[in-house]
Amino acid sequence: MSAPAPHDRDAPGPNEVWVFVELDGGRAADVSLELLGRARELADRLGTRAGAVVTGTGAADAAAALIACGADTVYVAEHDELAAYRTGPYARVVSGLVRRYRPQIVLYGATTTGRDLAPRVASELRTGLTADCTDLRIGDHSTRETAYRDLLYQIRPAFGGNIIATIVCPEHRPQMATVREGVMRLPEPDDTRSGQVVSIDVETEAGSGEGGKDGRASDPAPAEPSAAREATATAILLRPEDLEVALLDRHKEEKKVDLKGARIVVAGGVGVGSREGFALIEQLAEALGGVVGASRAAVDAGWVDRDHQIGQTGTTVRPKLYIAAGISGSVQHRAGMDESARILAINTDPLAPVFSVAHYGVVGDLHEVIPRMIAAYKVKGAG
Amino acid sequence: MKHAPSTHAQLRIAVLVKQVPDTANVTGKAMKDDGTVNRAALPAIFNPEDLNALEEALRLRDRHGGRIIVITMGPPAAVQVLRESLYRGAEEVVLLTDRRFAGADTLATSYALACAVRRLGDVDLVLCGRQAIDGDTAQVGPQTAEKLGLPQITCVSRIDEVVPPRRLAATSSGLGTAAYEHRGSVTATRSIEGGYETLRAPLPAVLTITGEANDPRPPSAKLVLTYKDVAAEAWPDYDDSYLDPQSDAAEVCLIDHDGRPVCRARVVLWDAAAIGTEEGLTGLRGSPTRVKEIESVVLAQPDARMVEPTDEGITELVHKLIAEHILG
Numbered sequence: 001m002s003a004p005a006p007h008d009r010d011a012p013g014p015n016e017v018w019v020f021v022e023l024d025g026g027r028a029a030d031v032s033l034e035l036l037g038r039a040r041e042l043a044d045r046l047g048t049r050a051g052a053v054v055t056g057t058g059a060a061d062a063a064a065a066l067i068a069c070g071a072d073t074v075y076v077a078e079h080d081e082l083a084a085y086r087t088g089p090y091a092r093v094v095s096g097l098v099r100r101y102r103p104q105i106v107l108y109g110a111t112t113t114g115r116d117l118a119p120r121v122a123s124e125l126r127t128g129l130t131a132d133c134t135d136l137r138i139g140d141h142s143t144r145e146t147a148y149r150d151l152l153y154q155i156r157p158a159f160g161g162n163i164i165a166t167i168v169c170p171e172h173r174p175q176m177a178t179v180r181e182g183v184m185r186l187p188e189p190d191d192t193r194s195g196q197v198v199s200i201d202v203e204t205e206a207g208s209g210e211g212g213k214d215g216r217a218s219d220p221a222p223a224e225p226s227a228a229r230e231a232t233a234t235a236i237l238l239r240p241e242d243l244e245v246a247l248l249d250r251h252k253e254e255k256k257v258d259l260k261g262a263r264i265v266v267a268g269g270v271g272v273g274s275r276e277g278f279a280l281i282e283q284l285a286e287a288l289g290g291v292v293g294a295s296r297a298a299v300d301a302g303w304v305d306r307d308h309q310i311g312q313t314g315t316t317v318r319p320k321l322y323i324a325a326g327i328s329g330s331v332q333h334r335a336g337m338d339e340s341a342r343i344l345a346i347n348t349d350p351l352a353p354v355f356s357v358a359h360y361g362v363v364g365d366l367h368e369v370i371p372r373m374i375a376a377y378k379v380k381g382a383g
Numbered sequence: 384m385k386h387a388p389s390t391h392a393q394l395r396i397a398v399l400v401k402q403v404p405d406t407a408n409v410t411g412k413a414m415k416d417d418g419t420v421n422r423a424a425l426p427a428i429f430n431p432e433d434l435n436a437l438e439e440a441l442r443l444r445d446r447h448g449g450r451i452i453v454i455t456m457g458p459p460a461a462v463q464v465l466r467e468s469l470y471r472g473a474e475e476v477v478l479l480t481d482r483r484f485a486g487a488d489t490l491a492t493s494y495a496l497a498c499a500v501r502r503l504g505d506v507d508l509v510l511c512g513r514q515a516i517d518g519d520t521a522q523v524g525p526q527t528a529e530k531l532g533l534p535q536i537t538c539v540s541r542i543d544e545v546v547p548p549r550r551l552a553a554t555s556s557g558l559g560t561a562a563y564e565h566r567g568s569v570t571a572t573r574s575i576e577g578g579y580e581t582l583r584a585p586l587p588a589v590l591t592i593t594g595e596a597n598d599p600r601p602p603s604a605k606l607v608l609t610y611k612d613v614a615a616e617a618w619p620d621y622d623d624s625y626l627d628p629q630s631d632a633a634e635v636c637l638i639d640h641d642g643r644p645v646c647r648a649r650v651v652l653w654d655a656a657a658i659g660t661e662e663g664l665t666g667l668r669g670s671p672t673r674v675k676e677i678e679s680v681v682l683a684q685p686d687a688r689m690v691e692p693t694d695e696g697i698t699e700l701v702h703k704l705i706a707e708h709i710l711g
């Protein structure tokens with residue numbers, strides 16, 4: 001992380017670059033921290049502050065980590081009704097904060113939460129939203145009438161991956177986008193960074209809620225108890241209709257597949273041919289000490305669980321070795337693996353696009369090639 | 384007709400569907416030489432998850448009674464997905480088509496769809512697919528819900544229970560205006576990362592349905608015969624009085640050129656005026672986002688080191704990867 005820019009000490013204000021932060025077991029989710037890293041870069045490029053919005057119960061506890069990962073301002077909205085994600089109250093809080101502080105950019109993880117929340121907020125604010133971006137940059141844009149400076153370029157594959165589109169939102173603010181986990185790099189936390197925590201009062205219409213303790217900006221260190229509770233007029237009010245959907249049950253298991261942390265990924269695609277055929281992919285992964293990945297087509301065919309999906313709408317990986325077996329390599333798939341240190345492609349079609357990103361290519365049938373690889377590796381391993 | 388309109392329709396379900404290019408089955412060159420998308424190479428299909436949404440609607444209708452109204456926005460050719468909906472058992476179909484809708488991003492699309500749902504009057508459930516395969520944005524469902532001021536449950540893999548509303552009087556004077564003894568509710572399970580959550584929303588509500596929810600039924604041969612001539616041509620007729628099940632017009636038949644009744648359903652055609660959209664909120668003008676640039680995907684020349692698929696080639700490759708400390 002670079003040294004704090006001079007404006008770091010300025011008060012939170014308009015034109016910040018925001019990230020909506022999801023909490024996962026009390027700590028900020030990786031995807032949110034990854035986005036914060038990019039938000040930091042975008043804010044530096046724009047000469048403004050990076051902001052993190054965190055909602056829930058115990059949200060304030062995440063503030064220090066968010067500042068270490070690049071936030072200048074952390075907006076904390078705590079209320080019992082925000083304990084678990086629900087569309088209504090979350091959308092109310094986020095759009096309320098946007099109206100109050102007017103950030104120029106708001107980024108969301110393309111999770112089931114972000115993809116539920118962001119469109120609702122975009123619609124309420126009547127602004128644009130681009131889903132599943134694979135890159136975000138700052139640049140200019142001109143039409144016949146107007147020249148726009150420093151817009152957010154929202155870059156994503158579209159139309160089944162046959163094109164890469166750059167989307168802009170010239171006239172409406174904030175500019176909003178969702179990004180999948182793993183697309184941006186996780187920033188190195190810098191515990192010496194400083195930032196401000198802004199506690200936001202949230203109240204239910206009946207006024208029964210446990211709002212934030214302090215409406216004013218304070219240091220990230222243990223917040224000073226403030227005698228002056230922020231006036232009710234400036235609290236964000238949750239209306240009865242925001243709360244009418246009840247969460248009856250939530251069941252979440254720890255991720256069974258750790259693709260992001262894998263040093264070796266062995267991924268199978270259409271060329272594998274069947275659910276049974278995937279056993280071969282699993283054998284190679286096991287032999288090499290790798291994790292099983294898959295193309296979307298293989299997942300859609302039901303051969304392997306969705307947790308294994310690599311690509312724009314799956315997981316993005318950067319392992320030391322990525323083996324693509326029977327994967328043609330659509331742009332969406334390549335977006336999820338083309339930064340791997342080494343890519344080995346095995347495909348019967350010598351013209352398969354996957355060879356364009358591969359370091360090693362084998363034109364051949366994976367059903368013959370993989371057993372040879374396992375045999376060769378075992379011999380070497382024994383020797 | 385099996386599903387005659389009842390005076391106390393238990394559920395009125397609007398299903399929002401989209402005709403999409405079949406991006407998974409490109410039959411020719413996807414891009415023209417000038418870099419634009421070659422739509423001719425992409426056959427148009429019923430967006431897969433919208434079929435799942437229709438299937439959920441059909442199951443609910445079969446269980447509770449009621450009516451299904453399918454809405455699509457698109458060019459006149461999009462009438463094909465409405466026909467497909469009739470073949471599977473939808474009662475009513477609406478095509479939103481107007482030059483003023485063209486070039487819409489998800490916000491402008493949702494606005495037009497929400498205006499159309501409002502025009503339908505009392506609807507208990509709005510269902511649509513989670514996302515369309517041409518953009519995979521999953522934004523239109525939640526944005527339509529927000530425009531309608533209705534609760535949403537997205538990414539639904541199972542509808543657990545629907546308690547139909549009890550209306551004090553059968554009315555269709557506008558969304559949410561009916562007098563209810565109780566509003567009814569929907570309980571649904573949505574897929575989240577590594578698990579699921581179950582939510583209950585009061586009706587009316589908007590649900591987006593995933594492919595996990597069901598296996599859509601095929602078209603019924605009988606219904607295909609009944610409806611195959613539907614809307615062979617579209618005509619600007621905004622008389623939708625038959626949408627009110629109380630109306631005599633509900634029994635009106637589509638008359639063919641020779642004056643013979645063809646079937647009882649027809650395609651209702653609505654333009655921007657018919658659904659009362661505000662100037663500037665539809666189509667490209669109503670869309671905050673702009674496509675700045677489209678790059679056709681050009682592949683780099685392969686510079687992969689090619690390895691023979693023989694024992695010798697593979698063994699040499701494995702040794703090389705071990706020597707590079709790529710394999711341990």
